Amino acid sequence: MKPIRCAVLYCLACVFCVPAWAKPADYKTGAAAPWVVPVSPLHPPAATPLPPRGGVAYLLQDYQTRVDQRGKVTYLHVAKRALDSSGVEKVASISISYDPTYQSLTLHAVNVIRDGKLTPRLASAKVHVLQRETELDSQIYDGSMTASIMLDDVRIGDIVEYAYSVDGSNPVFQNKVTGKADLEWAVPVEHAFVRLLVPSSRPVWIAPRRSKLKPQLREADDYRDYRWEQHNVPELRVDSGAPEWYDPYASVQWTEFRDWAEVVRWALPLYRPQRDMGEPLRREVERIAREHADPAGRVAEVLKLVQRDIRYLGIEVGPGSHAPTAPSTVFQRRFGDCKDKALLAVTMLDALGIDAAPALVNTAIAREVATWAPTPTAFNHVLVRVRTGGKLYWLDPTRSLQQGDLEHLYQPDYGYALVLEQGAAGLSPMAGRAAPRKTVHALFDASAGLAQPVGYTVTTTFEGRGADSLRDQLVSNKAELVTQYQNFYARSYAGIRADGELKVQDNAPANALTLVESYRIAGFWERSGKRGRLEANIEASDVTGPLKAPDAIGRNAPLRLEYPNNISEVTEVRLPERWNLKSEKAQVHDAAFEFSYEVAPAADGKSVRITANYRALSDHVDPGDMGNYAAHLKKAREMVGYQLYTDAPGDRVAGEAPAASGTGLGVPGWLLGLAALAVVGLRRVLLPAGRGAAPEHREVNRRLALAGSLLGAMFVLIGVSAIPLRYSLPVSAVVLAMLAKYLWEGVPLVPATHPAYRWARRCYNLRSDPVTMALWSLARKLPPLLGWFMLGSYAAQVLSR
Template sequence: MPRIFRPVLLAPGLSPASVLLLCLCLSLSTGTARAATPALPFRVGPPAAWVKPLPIPADSGPASAGEEETSVSRLLVEEQVRVSGHSQEHYLHSARKVLSPQGIDSVTDIQLSFDPTYQKLTVHGIWRIRDGRREDLFQPAEARVIQQEPELQNRLYNGALSVVPFLRDVRVGDTVEVAYTLEGANPVFGGRFSDFVVVGKPFPVGHFAYRLLWPEGRSLYVRDFAAPGLTRSEALLGNEREIILERRHVPAVHSEDNVPGWQPVYPWLQLSEYKDWNDVARWASALFQVPARSKALEQEIRRLSKEPTPEARFVAALRFVQDEVRYLGIEMGPNSHQPHPPDEVLQRRFGDCKDKSLLLVTLLKGLGIDAQPALVNTGLTQLLDGWRPTARAFDHAIVHATVGGRELWVDPTATLERGGLDSYEPPPYGRALIVAPGTTELSVIPAPTLKEPSVFVDETYVATDRDGPATLDVVTTRTGESANAMRRMLAGTSVSELSRFYFNYYAKKDAKITVASPMTVDDDTVKNVLVVHEHYRIEDFWSSDARRDFSAHTFHAYLKEPGYSRRAFPLEVEHPVFARHRITLKSGEPLHDGADHDVVDGPAFHFEADTRADGKTLVLDYRYQSLADAVPPERIAEYVKAVRATEDNRGYYVQLGSRERRLRTSPPPSGEAGAILLGVIATCVVLWFVIAQGGPVELWRKGRAWGRRRAFARKFDASHQGDSAWSAIPITGPQELLSTLGRLRCACGATSDAPRESLRHEAVVLGERHLTLVQWQCPTCARARRAYFEDKGSRAA
């Protein structure tokens, strides 16, 4: 179309040259304004021709009885993938219907994430379907592009971007449909393809589909992990093989608390192009190349080589990388899996697990020590035995070394480890792939074992005057990894702050407790033994009726019943754990002599309780040792029974004798002869029972000891996990946090969910522990509530 030029009317006295200058200025200003408009980092357009979008089901309907949705109905979850050469395209399409006002937030909370270093995002549209009318709500100019960095708290930066649209006018009854394509693959994989197809979700899905276009003649391995009801069809489309996985009315998969990381919860399929683990090892070997040593590396190797023995040189190199190279990961693009050069890491003195592992291997090889990087998964452990080989199986890197004929597995990111190699505990990752061209299978990392308690809490109460104050001295001794963990905490938390936490723990029981002298810490780094000393003064130690309660509170975190006792999945048990708690009471008045020894053996633990009273001293000595990392579902009832059996032995009370002894008399018995005879018979039965139990003294002692334990065991175990930062509830993600909140019982007895808008989240950092403090109001009694959570999800490599 030809351009139409309109005449310009000149103002009186304005020359043509002035007009020309004015037009030039306007042109420049317009060009500047256009240049100032930032280009969007994504495109808007229709899907590629190879995509075959599925229609949205009219109504998903419940997958089975009792699974009707309340806020959102997931009508469609669809993914289509095309692999061609080194390129990959992922088309994602979903539709969700709003069923209640609470569902509006969930449906409109949309984030389209991509890595700009190797991916291109094309948004096809975000539609609202209302009364049969489909309208595109996506406004590119109004969308925001944010760099959220979800792993920032773990000091990991990946540079991923998220497009966040702001949808207008979404109401109950609307269906929101989203479709977009991600084009590109991380070049670090060299064009190799692997994918995970999660079939089940924590919510029902009306129609699930996964479509893959795969080059004909190119190998692909598929492994099914318990995906019932999934149909699979294949067809040849030219030079591509079409694989379709599909299921309608997919039921929700209901997770449970404390499921081990190695236990799959949701049914899924694994797709992998890797033939075997040697294929993966050769890929990783190309990334973890030990380079020629720089001047800085040579200087560091010369410094370390001054140590007298290979063992000492190994420890010196390990401590240097652990403690003097801080953990910080820049994992953009290929560096998600490829480490930075060791010389660069040494110069800037920071790196992630890959960087630190390769640096340590480089130093060790320079010292003449055989070492290789090793890839692990921090959560899956033995589950990897059943996987198809894939480069995406791992989320962490460590080091495997041989020193003096001894095989060692060490984690370069584990700071402040102390002690010698004789007592070194391997990290609890279970399986590893040694990065070497000749590796053909996964290696087994020996599980740590504890032959002696690694935590020993020794409480000594001195109460010589029932009307005067008592003293409490607490000595907590930690060894091995427990000492390392406490050392890390103290590196980020002052002793005074730690003392404040511990002091407030005891203040929950004794309101009139004060600190008698400051907390002290003795750290023997050679033996790796860390001892914490606490000293308190307690007013009103004895209650008004001269009673005192005691509890082995150290075991509250280990001996607790699961939230779900009728389970489909195993129950995770913290392992290995070997803990001891001893309570000593030195009284000013005589205590009842005697001794008891009780043992409880559960499916995953061994518990012992010793009670000894001699003169004016009472000693309660408890031991707990884990035996396995999980309890199978069929033994949960046995486990719960064993936990309850320990309750009778974890609590005890002492009752001082009365100061006044009064002689009491009773009138002689009266009644008929039959009543007297029955009384004589009953007396004989009682006497026989007393004799069978070892005599009246022994029976009285047993009954009194049992009553003291029973009376207060449950009382002390009523303290809830999550009440403090030290008893934070372990979770694996935000979804589990919300489900756990719904099960926490308020003092009023209610367990109903709090409205999400009333939840307040606060990040809490204790040394290397990253916690989340959640505060809310009980919807039943309006009581202020709070709970601490600790995310135990897997760490990125």
């Protein structure tokens, strides 16, 4: 675990990576200490060899640590075999990092084993010691050094073996034992050996994580000797998209801190508010006291000063990794990291009579810190916990562009925090607050006519964390942000063009930032090649993001979700004239999210309002829930899209989604129409209406021929979508009623022996036939082809009896 790191603003030229040719003070060479247990890099191969990874076979991972009164010494011994050219590149380069302020490096061996023959290479190897600041991109300077060893003449099949020791402990921990060793990796390892030597007089707690491997314990020479040894350790691959806090790898921790209360007692002297704060800082505190009488105003003013006037700079060399700088010094030099800024804020608030304390958190593993053994290295950030007005507030002095009064400030929630105050006995839960919302209102103004460009205005309001992040982007590169937005919309609307400057409205007290974008869309209405109609797709673009289907449903690791994430998107479409629109409402509930969708047409039919809401309920999806999650996402995605289309001038209709927007019966309608025509043709053959029919049958035959022709024509028109379904259903009911009455009136003319006698009665009763009604209800739930074909087949059978 890395020591506390905070993003900082650092521009000193001395921080750049400056190579220094090896000097005696940089490192030394020599044999391993007598306490080290020799472990051979060569051992009999496994019956089933482990599959290589990345051109390298990992033969040995040997990690041994010894604790004594001076501190600790860590010995590392590694052996790797190059299996191809890429593997050669990897094993021929060795990097070793250490902190020269309290550690020293001793190189014991660098060997190449070729065809079973060992060749020492340490004397001839090129060893460079570099001040390589690996976190300069995050603008952090920790003073660490890297010994870089480059080997010549390494070939495919060679084994590169090296061993070294790093001696020294960070004095900030006051010689308290704490450490961690891995027992599982993302690559296969043939032989893994971990050893811990601690004095018998010192109580050390061993805490395995995700491992059932028991250590071998020996006691000799006043030392306890713990050993964990494994052979043929398989790789453990973690699915992409896993949460940052998810760590499935087996490991073992050891710590001399009995509980979290002991960690608090260790940290309290480091974070004690400074009473003698110096005259400049005292004057600033007195000014705040004069200008702000209420506690909430004082807290907000102190936070604002520390966030904006103390620039972000971290020099975390040696003890500075965990020990903050004196507040008077930080205020005078006007820079500091998260520790420095937190202690400065606590000192000022304490002087103003506000209950405040530093709070250690881990921004990466968050609530998983509760599963760790107690240790100061479990944390990587410092907040300020304030108690005032009967409420708790978790404040981050490092958020330089944060806005809002105390009630509207974004407060992070990392699950648990270790509050550094007297009497604190354990981790404190960080009570979650209401998730800040992102509210979007999109207006498509098509009222000028179908042939005219459409006005498109998007008004987006960000709250809380979203507002803070957007302020950073606007300050750093507003022009790039504008281009990104337009390119995003261009994926859906190729003819989009900006229609004015991006407008920014910042409601600082409420910590809400609003963007207003204006565009014109040419070619908004597109001619469909399939149906020949004009169509326009309306997308809830912000809500569709979190509804994207996962890459894979079968996972071993949880799937990471953005959390908190609360989006409300309202889309309004204004039309040139009255359209036939229908209301819709639907919801989807999942363990990880909830979604709602509503379509609300205006009473005059000239506009429609589409509302989509998404709220994340968790920061992850467990592997066992992926099936339900993917199904619910799909259901929600199918609701989101909305399509407007026109079949012909004067006939305006709307559908729910591009894939389900048709209003005719389509192919099933053709089948139903053909079935009806087949019945009509059959009737015409069996019951000729003209010459040759029995006199008493001619009137009945005439009525049947006319009725069949009208009914068949109606079904054909429905089938080719000439009559939209919303019209065809009531029209069908009226036509059937009229035909039934027409036929029923002819029943007395039909002799009981006439084949149409029962058919006429069935036709009359078709509208109340229970089987027909049941099939109608079922057809609406089945796939269209199956449902309509089944209903049409039954109707044909009824009319054919």
